[in-house]
Amino acid sequence: MKRALILAAALAAAATPAFAEKSAPAGKVLPFLDRFLKVPPAESARVKLSYAIRHDGQMMPNLKATLVEKSGARTPLPVNGEGYFDRLPTLAQMQGDPTIVLDVPADMKLGSMMSFGTQLPPAREYDARELVATVNEANTVIGKAAGPMSFMAPKMTGIAFSKAEGGTIVFADGHSAPLPQAKDVPYFRPADHQGAVRVKLTKTPTKVGFYDGKK
Incomplete structure (x- = not known):
C-alpha cells in the first residue's frame, strides 16, 4: 500500500531531487501537480494528490510555507499536524513558475513526497x-x-x-x-x-x- 501512496518515483525517471535552500521552485517541491490540475475536475473528483516536506526521512508537521509568485504575491500554504500541505497552488499559479519559501534554515536539506489517494471517506x-x-x-x-x-x-x-x-x-x-x-x-x-x-x-x-x- 505504501507503493500505492508514493508515486513520485514511479511517475518520473528519477526520484524528486532533494533541495538545500530555504526556497525552491514550486515545480520541484510539488512534482506533477500542474499535470494533475490539467485533468478536468469532473474526471478527477474521486482522487487527490497530497504532498509533504521531509527532513532525514521524517515528516515536518506544522511547517510554515509560502508560495511566492513572480509578481511578488504571497500565498500561505499551511502544513497540517501530519506534515501534509492543507492547501496547494492553483494551475494558474503553477504555470507562473512560482517558488515556495520554507521557514527553515537555508542550509537544511529537504525533500518532498507525493502521495496519490482516494477521496473516499472512512466508513463501515x-x-x-x-x-x-x-x-x-x-x-x-x-x-x-x-x-x-x-x-x-x-x-x-x-x-x-x-x-x-x-x-x-x-x-x-x-x-x-x-x-x-x-x-x-x-x-x-x-x-x-x-x-x-x-x-x-x-x-x-x-x-x-x-x-x-x-x-
Missing part, C-alpha cells in the same frame, strides 16, 4: 460500484498526468482499508465472501470480485487508499 460499508469507479478513475488520471511516461506509471488494482481488521464482500446473487488481506490490511480488487455490490468492514478504517498489488 461501501457501494462496490463506487469502489470500482474510483479505481478506474485513478488509472485514467495517472495515465493523463504521466503523459509520455504513462508506461512507467503504476496501475491501481483495488482499494485498501487500513486498520479495518477484516470485511465481507456481498455479491448480487446474495452470497458473500471474506475480503482478502495483505499485511493485515483488507482490500477489494474489482478484477477478483466481479458481481460485487457491497463491501462491509469489521471496523471503520483509519484510511482508505489504493491497492496496487496483483493479488
Whole structure:
C-alpha cells in the first residue's frame, strides 16, 4: 500500500531531487501537480494528490510555507499536524513558475513526497460500484498526468482499508465472501470480485487508499 501512496518515483525517471535552500521552485517541491490540475475536475473528483516536506526521512508537521509568485504575491500554504500541505497552488499559479519559501534554515536539506489517494471517506460499508469507479478513475488520471511516461506509471488494482481488521464482500446473487488481506490490511480488487455490490468492514478504517498489488 505504501507503493500505492508514493508515486513520485514511479511517475518520473528519477526520484524528486532533494533541495538545500530555504526556497525552491514550486515545480520541484510539488512534482506533477500542474499535470494533475490539467485533468478536468469532473474526471478527477474521486482522487487527490497530497504532498509533504521531509527532513532525514521524517515528516515536518506544522511547517510554515509560502508560495511566492513572480509578481511578488504571497500565498500561505499551511502544513497540517501530519506534515501534509492543507492547501496547494492553483494551475494558474503553477504555470507562473512560482517558488515556495520554507521557514527553515537555508542550509537544511529537504525533500518532498507525493502521495496519490482516494477521496473516499472512512466508513463501515461501501457501494462496490463506487469502489470500482474510483479505481478506474485513478488509472485514467495517472495515465493523463504521466503523459509520455504513462508506461512507467503504476496501475491501481483495488482499494485498501487500513486498520479495518477484516470485511465481507456481498455479491448480487446474495452470497458473500471474506475480503482478502495483505499485511493485515483488507482490500477489494474489482478484477477478483466481479458481481460485487457491497463491501462491509469489521471496523471503520483509519484510511482508505489504493491497492496496487496483483493479488
